[in-house]
Amino acid sequence: MTAWMLWTKPRRGVAFMLAVEVLAVALSAWIIAAQPVTQRDLINFAAITIIGVVATETSRQVERMRRRLAGTPHVNLTSVWTLSAALLTSPSLAVATVVLLYGHMWFRMWRRITGRHPYRVVFSASMVVLSCLAARGVADLAPTGDILDDITAVGLAWLVLVILVYSLVNSGLVALAMILNRDDTSIVQLLGTWQENSIEYATLCIGALTAVLLAWRPWLVALIFMPLYVLHRSVLIRQLEHAATTDQKTGLLNATSWQTLATNELQRAHSNGTECAVLMVDLDHFKRVNDQHGHLAGDDVLRAVADAMREEVRDYDLCGRFGGEEFVVLMPEIELTAAIETAARICARVRDLRIENTTTGQPLEGLRLSASIGVATYPDAGKELDEILLAADNAMFAAKDSGRDQVRAVAVSRAPERRSPSPAE
Known part of the structure; x- marks a missing residue:
């Protein structure tokens, strides 16, 4: 056949x-x-x-x-x-x-x-x-x-x-x-x-x-x-x-390769005395997408979000998928204010995304996407990658606790302990 x-x-x-x-x-x-x-x-x-x-x-x-x-x-x-x-x-x-x-x-x-x-x-x-x-x-x-x-x-x-x-x-x-x-x-x-x-x-x-x-x-x-x-x-x-x-679904860096490259960027920032920012991006209510529209639609959403992120960051910024509906971006040589502005643009792009039904070619009804983003910078939020990720992660949960579809940032000398997500994440 x-x-x-x-x-x-x-x-x-x-x-x-x-x-x-x-x-x-x-x-x-x-x-x-x-x-x-x-x-x-x-x-x-x-x-x-x-x-x-x-x-x-x-x-x-x-x-x-x-x-x-x-x-x-x-x-x-x-x-x-x-x-x-x-x-x-x-x-x-x-x-x-x-x-x-x-x-x-x-x-x-x-x-x-x-x-x-x-x-x-x-x-x-x-x-x-x-x-x-x-x-x-x-x-x-x-x-x-x-x-x-x-x-x-x-x-x-x-x-x-x-x-x-x-x-x-x-x-x-x-x-x-x-x-x-x-x-x-x-x-x-x-x-x-x-x-x-x-x-x-x-x-x-x-x-x-x-x-x-x-x-x-x-x-x-x-x-x-x-x-x-x-x-x-x-x-x-x-x-x-x-x-x-590379992550097969999105074309972004996978978690292992992103962490390796991000660690190298932090070392370079330490040597040059420059700043870096980490964006932790999490899609809101992503489980509902899979439950209501199916996992194929969920994969389409992940690809669309990945494409939107790539278009809003610079060519040399590192975009990766951490797993599930969580993404991460490392932006070298950038201040906190500029990083927050980039995160806000990503939020707006995700909000405006419309995913088409692969069979009919029409937008999926009732599908409205949003993302909560946490921002943390080196060296204010920590000297090691794990510390900065932890700070960005906590900022992301603060964005969820504040109503989702927004950006929250931290700039502290020491990252706090990670909080547990709210039940309705």
Whole structure:
């Protein structure tokens, strides 16, 4: 049944994906009939395909793990070989390279990964085919002739243009597919993070260098394998680090990583003689959200609050989720007054949040959110992180005792003992 998962997608998304696939097939058929294939093209095609399969086999386990961890448009590094084929062989053989490499990856890696359905592989391969054909079309328009024969300054600029066209066609098709298939797609998901995009362009640059080496000194291509393998593993390590330090529901720092980074910030503040502030943010009556609207709605609330917090603080402030409905923010180099103003803005943003029903797209009826926030500063509330957290926590409970949906702050030389929450927290 997984082979038919395509039909569970929105009709507009299905229509777009089928249109891309039909276009890729039609252009491929026309090119195969119209474009001749030389012996040199066949030799380059065989070399690129064999090298691509060997490279895939050496990084198979790494790629499988990356697929499980990826939460943004995935860069599988195969464009090293597909771009090389687009530049170095005939367009028809470039299409064949894409089909063979993607077919190999499906049977050797992706078919065993949950959620990696055949229709997605076919669509991905179709997008790469169109990217290769677009890149080759631009390469053929180069004023210097074959851009791989003599890399002048103009040829180099044209090669960069080829890379940009390949990337823009592929990324644009991915973004359109996500827009048409999902209603909750964020800008980051559409465009990818800077890290993901930098990986893609690094991969395409290696692909261009591979084509140049194959055209000039084929045996030097062996030097590509080690950098490519290290790049693959470094990307996996970064993804593992992100998974280990990030709260999955909100995308904020998890409690352990937040405390580690916050401790480092306090040490830096001690060395520089600067102030820090800690905000303890707790959603009011969050249990009612889960009871009345379900846990999925509760997860949507947590994500929305996390996004609102990120937008109200500075880029270098540390936002974390402590667990349940409790969040925490460390703000370096800030005075108490400015920290209170930030907390008040967060309170207002949470108050204005409207959460939509994922089924109907309408705001959830009767759902009104608010937060109680406690603020404490270093060094007034304490010299250690635990002391400052305790002071902020007590200030947060004071906000709850005063009616909720407000900010309370402390600035004492010694943090008091933690109070127990009121019964109606």
